Amino acid sequence: KTVERVYDRAQFAQAWFANKYGTAYIIAKDLNRFLAVKERAAEFYSMPPGPGDEERAKLIESQLLFNERVELIEVSGPWARARAAEQESLLADKKTLAPYEGWLRLESLAFSLPSPGTAVVKAKTVKAGALELSLGVKLRLIDGPGGAKAFLPGGPALSLAEKDFNRLPQKAAQADLRPGILKAARFFLGDKYYWGGRSAWGIDCSGLVNLAYRAWGLELPRNADDQFAASRSVSLENLKPADLIFSAEASKPGFINHVMLYAGGGNLIEATGDTNSVREISFAEKFGADFKKARNGMVAGGKKIFFRKVIN
Incomplete structure (x- = not known):
């Protein structure tokens, strides 16, 4: 017999996702869950963007890190609609957390057996062969005589230094x-500051909080309002470093639109569009109010301010 057609890897993947034929699919029909990101960070959009950079930036919802698990919903040309299994957001009922849904490039995905991560990168970036891994990347490690090795989607096993990750x-x-x-x-x-950023190469306010906590084994939802819902109120007297400070417009106190980390000593760390940067400043400089007199739910600088905690 002659070969009727030879597919390259990208063509084969697209055909497989669209048609789902073959022995593997017959054996395991839920292979849409056997997917992970194979790039250092993949942009996650509310809808497939057009060619213009301005439109693209407006549509970014988040970023998915290398090896982050996704569940495929559908394929449209070079785009995949998927659920970000490791990024949760509250549904309209404001009670139920569910994986974020969005679009990413189909070529960003690779087949990967679903297995829980046994380590998370705690350095800002780590070189892993030809790939650079971001803070917050989760990996499954196998310990051996030569040290820990990580098995990567779409690639070989690589050695990692113990100092670069938390178990x-x-x-x-x-x-x-x-x-x-x-x-x-x-x-x-x-x-x-990078709207929708959640990686070492770009970060927004809730992305900063999400990754900083994730690197130390604590999972928080993706967005500021969802992080608010996942945290507990704390008084100023009991506020500790790494607790969270949230704010809303005073005119819309029920809509949380910003989150910061309390850094101790009356200071806070934030990724903010106000200065287009990540910075550490005093509470007084941020809100124009005396930190020692601050109270939960107070209004200062046109913002309603809340002190919250995740860690006991």
């Missing part, structure tokens, strides 16, 4: 946990 589940002492979260957040100081 999961993370059992850090309280004395290490809060400083570790703040250290992770401070990696980004001076970086440019």
Whole structure:
């Protein structure tokens, strides 16, 4: 017999996703869940963007890290609609958390067996062969005589240095946990603010909080309002470093649109579009109010301010 057609890898993947034929699909019909991101970070859009950079920037919802799991919903040309299994957001009922839905490039995905990560990158970036891994990337490690090796989707097993990751589940002492979260957040100081960013190469306010906590084994929802819902109120007197400060417009107190990390000493760390940067500043400079007199639910600088915590 002659070969009727030879597909390259991208063509084969697109045909398989669209038609779902073959022995593998017959054996395991839920292979849409056997997918992970194979790039260092993949943009996640509310809808497939057009060619213009301006339109593209407006449509970014988040970023998916390398090895982050997704569930395929549908394919449209070079785009895949998917659920981000490791990024949750509240549904319209404001009670139920569910995976974020959006669009990413089909070529960003690779087949990967679903297995829980046993380690998370705690350095801002780590070189893994030809790939650079971001803070917050989760990997399944196998310990051996030559040290820990990570098995990567779409690639070979690679060795990693113990100093660059935290083991999961993370059992850090309280004395290490809060400083570790703040250290992770401070990696980004001076970086440019990036709407929808959630990686070492671009970050927004809730992305910063999400990754800083994730690097120390604590999972928070993706967006600021959802992080607010997942946290608990705390008084100023009991506010500790790495706790969270949220704000809403005073005219819309029920709509949380910003989150910051309390850095101690009356300071906070934030990724903000106000200065288009990640910065550490005093509460007084941010809100024009005396931190020592601050109270939960107070209004200052046109913002309604809330103190919250995740860690006991």
